[in-house]
Amino acid sequence: MTARIGVVTFPGSLDDRDTQRAIRLAGAEPVALWHKDKDLHQVDAVVLPGGFSYGDYLRAGAISRFSPVMETVIEQAKSGLPVLGICNGFQILTEAHLLPGAMLGNNHLHFICRDQKLRVENAGTAWTSDYASGQEIHIPLKNMDGRYVADERTLDELEAEGRVVFRYVDFNPNGSLRDIAGITNAAGNVVGLMPHPEHAVEPLIGSGRTDGLPFFTSILKKLVNA
Amino acid sequence: MSRTPLDTVEHAAETPDVELPWAELGLKKDEYERVVEILGRRPTGAELAMYSVMWSEHCSYKSSKVHLRQFGEKAPQSDALLVGIGENAGVVDVGQGYAVTFKVESHNHPSYVEPYQGAATGVGGIVRDIIAMGARPVAVVDPLRFGAADHPDTKRVLPGVVAGIGGYGNCLGLPNIGGEVVFDACYQGNPLVNAGAIGVMRHEDIHLAKASGAGNKVILYGARTGGDGIGGASILASETFDDAKPSKRPAVQVGDPFQEKLLIECTLEAFKEKLVVGIQDLGAAGLSCATSELASNGSGGMTVTLDDVPLRDSTLSPEEILMSESQERMCAVVEPAKVERFLEICEKWDVIATVIGEVTDGDRLEIFWHGGKIVDVDPRTVAHDGPVYERPYARPSWQDALQADDANKLVRPGTSEELKSQVLALVSSPNQASKKWITSQYDHFVQGNTVLAQPEDSGMIRIDEETGLGVAIATDGNGRYAKLDPYAGAQLALSEAYRNVATTGAKPLAVSDCLNFGSPEDPAVMWQFAEAIRGLADACQQLGTPVTGGNVSLYNQTGEVAIHPTPVVAVLGVIDDVARRTPVAFQEEGQLLYLLGDTREEFGGSAWSQVVHDHLGGLPPKVDLERERLLAEILISASRDGMIDSAHDLSDGGLIQAVVESALLGEKGARLIVPDGLDAFTFLFSESAGRAVVAIPRSEELRFNDMCGARGLPVTRIGVVDGESVDIQGEFALSLEELREAHEGTIPALLA
Numbered sequence: 001m002t003a004r005i006g007v008v009t010f011p012g013s014l015d016d017r018d019t020q021r022a023i024r025l026a027g028a029e030p031v032a033l034w035h036k037d038k039d040l041h042q043v044d045a046v047v048l049p050g051g052f053s054y055g056d057y058l059r060a061g062a063i064s065r066f067s068p069v070m071e072t073v074i075e076q077a078k079s080g081l082p083v084l085g086i087c088n089g090f091q092i093l094t095e096a097h098l099l100p101g102a103m104l105g106n107n108h109l110h111f112i113c114r115d116q117k118l119r120v121e122n123a124g125t126a127w128t129s130d131y132a133s134g135q136e137i138h139i140p141l142k143n144m145d146g147r148y149v150a151d152e153r154t155l156d157e158l159e160a161e162g163r164v165v166f167r168y169v170d171f172n173p174n175g176s177l178r179d180i181a182g183i184t185n186a187a188g189n190v191v192g193l194m195p196h197p198e199h200a201v202e203p204l205i206g207s208g209r210t211d212g213l214p215f216f217t218s219i220l221k222k223l224v225n226a
Numbered sequence: 227m228s229r230t231p232l233d234t235v236e237h238a239a240e241t242p243d244v245e246l247p248w249a250e251l252g253l254k255k256d257e258y259e260r261v262v263e264i265l266g267r268r269p270t271g272a273e274l275a276m277y278s279v280m281w282s283e284h285c286s287y288k289s290s291k292v293h294l295r296q297f298g299e300k301a302p303q304s305d306a307l308l309v310g311i312g313e314n315a316g317v318v319d320v321g322q323g324y325a326v327t328f329k330v331e332s333h334n335h336p337s338y339v340e341p342y343q344g345a346a347t348g349v350g351g352i353v354r355d356i357i358a359m360g361a362r363p364v365a366v367v368d369p370l371r372f373g374a375a376d377h378p379d380t381k382r383v384l385p386g387v388v389a390g391i392g393g394y395g396n397c398l399g400l401p402n403i404g405g406e407v408v409f410d411a412c413y414q415g416n417p418l419v420n421a422g423a424i425g426v427m428r429h430e431d432i433h434l435a436k437a438s439g440a441g442n443k444v445i446l447y448g449a450r451t452g453g454d455g456i457g458g459a460s461i462l463a464s465e466t467f468d469d470a471k472p473s474k475r476p477a478v479q480v481g482d483p484f485q486e487k488l489l490i491e492c493t494l495e496a497f498k499e500k501l502v503v504g505i506q507d508l509g510a511a512g513l514s515c516a517t518s519e520l521a522s523n524g525s526g527g528m529t530v531t532l533d534d535v536p537l538r539d540s541t542l543s544p545e546e547i548l549m550s551e552s553q554e555r556m557c558a559v560v561e562p563a564k565v566e567r568f569l570e571i572c573e574k575w576d577v578i579a580t581v582i583g584e585v586t587d588g589d590r591l592e593i594f595w596h597g598g599k600i601v602d603v604d605p606r607t608v609a610h611d612g613p614v615y616e617r618p619y620a621r622p623s624w625q626d627a628l629q630a631d632d633a634n635k636l637v638r639p640g641t642s643e644e645l646k647s648q649v650l651a652l653v654s655s656p657n658q659a660s661k662k663w664i665t666s667q668y669d670h671f672v673q674g675n676t677v678l679a680q681p682e683d684s685g686m687i688r689i690d691e692e693t694g695l696g697v698a699i700a701t702d703g704n705g706r707y708a709k710l711d712p713y714a715g716a717q718l719a720l721s722e723a724y725r726n727v728a729t730t731g732a733k734p735l736a737v738s739d740c741l742n743f744g745s746p747e748d749p750a751v752m753w754q755f756a757e758a759i760r761g762l763a764d765a766c767q768q769l770g771t772p773v774t775g776g777n778v779s780l781y782n783q784t785g786e787v788a789i790h791p792t793p794v795v796a797v798l799g800v801i802d803d804v805a806r807r808t809p810v811a812f813q814e815e816g817q818l819l820y821l822l823g824d825t826r827e828e829f830g831g832s833a834w835s836q837v838v839h840d841h842l843g844g845l846p847p848k849v850d851l852e853r854e855r856l857l858a859e860i861l862i863s864a865s866r867d868g869m870i871d872s873a874h875d876l877s878d879g880g881l882i883q884a885v886v887e888s889a890l891l892g893e894k895g896a897r898l899i900v901p902d903g904l905d906a907f908t909f910l911f912s913e914s915a916g917r918a919v920v921a922i923p924r925s926e927e928l929r930f931n932d933m934c935g936a937r938g939l940p941v942t943r944i945g946v947v948d949g950e951s952v953d954i955q956g957e958f959a960l961s962l963e964e965l966r967e968a969h970e971g972t973i974p975a976l977l978a
Contacts, residue, residue, distance in 0.1 A: 011575065011576060012397070012488075014397075014399030014672050015672060015674075017673070018672070052397040052484060055485075108978075110392075110667050111392045111393070113666050113667070113669050113670060113671065142396070142669045142672070144396075199674060204688075205674060205675060206671045
């Protein structure tokens, strides 16, 4: 048996089909979810993909967070449904208060696209168990609003509880506080990050590495062994 | 608000003596007289609006048509061409049932006025051309040219253009995989912002811009129509209305990439369900263009009720609605039984869609407003029968002197030390420096099919995940070469793009072009234009790569001074399995470096002559199309059979530029030996065409040499991939660190 992993398409989602491909390559079954449909169609986990939902004209993720599908995602995430937010998905998760903090415009004011080095700080979440803690990986990054911010107390809390999942290494591409690239909730089922693991799953394509594949194999193993 | 009576067809017939502002709308006296002759009466204001925009240089190609015909007349026999010149974009068969459509267009003037929106809407427009053919857009490329890199205005124009291209393309989810950035004082005040796009579809999904089948509905969908992008129409409007309405509307359109993304998805879903009979995007000339082209390409006529067009601004006059260039709009022709489903799909994607008209069995395009008929024309006369000019052209008087000013006679470096400092000056010059600061503002990963992106020789996209089938695209142009000899310059642009595609392992199939020139009213410019087209058409014929479509941009000049003639050529290629692609970067130490082709003392128009001597004169490198074809065949075979691990074409900057780029990208140095019969300077800086440098695993050396020998391609072993520096034996060595600093520091220092 395999796991069914839903990928939500919001208006303006861009990496939804790529994420479905990554899920398929990891051996799981991708299920397309539609933003206007509250029904999650019995998926075992959900990915909120990257893109510019609603054009990011208001604030990245601010409108998508109110879409019908998110009502169910928010409700089920609180009872343990594994949810991964990539880039715009991460922004939606913070707007939905499933993850703390917020994302501001990159400190250099430009869109940035690069192959980014990261350190896996927490290999204990639903989405990172196939990595080793401290492992350094390269994952493509591309965003306009990627500067992670939160108040000092929240940041200290995240650090103390091991909830910083990824940190930028060698180069901080957007001015994120404490080089934070990704975080998790207290339960470890909700993870958000700015870089795009779905663009690092095939040796020939994109960055030419497969460092992103363990995201999708991690969740598959967890779901199949559950 | 007081207003004059509606200028209907009837009213126009009754008031033949009303003066219309045809001159302000850009029509010449004889052109206006022709409109009157065609209609047998004076045109209504709305008709005049349509004729004036559709007969503009931009839409009618009136100055260029007589020359562009050569692309058709000299078109080589090609089985690959499915749709040729004249549609929204050409379509090429790439095998396995796939068809690829691609096109390059200019958005030069708007990008100078308003860099961000000008460039953004340039991307939007070319992408809609691709969708209108039935294809899913899969990549964009952007050949750009700016004034001198250190000119203050370049710092205004370039960052805006780059942010606009990124802002729009990134938000659409299209990987940006190629293009160029060139600086030259001749583009000061006239930057060239060309935008290209590629789309993929199955053969059976090709759609055309025609309205057929009486009773079929005409549906306008996408953004509401506003007052943006209206040039002369407001003149008409102000004649009709009083001063109470807004005036001085911006002539540059404003883009909404989010709306365009929805438009892409909803159009593709409608195609998938086979709901669309004909389709046209709304670009230049807006509804005037879409309705007249759809109607004239179909079998019947068309009626349109302009009152049904959804508006952003209810005060717009009918003339303004017809001329508005509001972005993100498309027009589809749909059978009555399928209209409901079409509208449902639009609603699913939150796209506004409205039936605005119907195909008739007549042959007139009739447009109504407030119950009155304000347009009654034969659509062909608007869309296709515009004026055609045989503009006078003459070889400029200065051409001989320019060619006599031989770059080969310029002072060359006398010592190894001087050679070394000129190499550093070259690789750090704005044109030769790394453009990473620019390209890192573009998403090149999205869609998950990007195999190669800039700074590779060509961008490459996988189009079938199972078989690995892929397409490659390269765009090239060298205004300096074209200024020295427009005929050869155009051929060199094609040669380079063709070579770039082959260097990555793909087989060149077809060509699109964007021809950027000064004023056609200047006989010298017209000569450059005529020569460039003749050169390109001849070369396409010889290389067997048909021109599938393109774009002409004239009037790129300030006062009397025109830009360098700049034909930009895009070549599309196909590769059976993207796993066999050849990258630029050196892969492994110890691999042997071979120079393919002949190196001659050719420095006219070269990067060296520009960087070291600020000189432009002499003749451009010799064109040898048969050599280009042979070189391409060798590069493709070598890639397919796994004989080479990296390759880089040699063009501006010569061999040293190519080797430095391969070394920096691969983070591996090279030891080079100046071959017998060449001096170090010529070896490093010559820009002879038809050359590439390849890295060969030692185990493949014999086989590779045998292949080149058997086919008659001269090859020279010039060194080995090795170490932490680029070492020209007996001359000088430059560490990778030093080279990286020189090559990558320039653009951020100028622009960041």
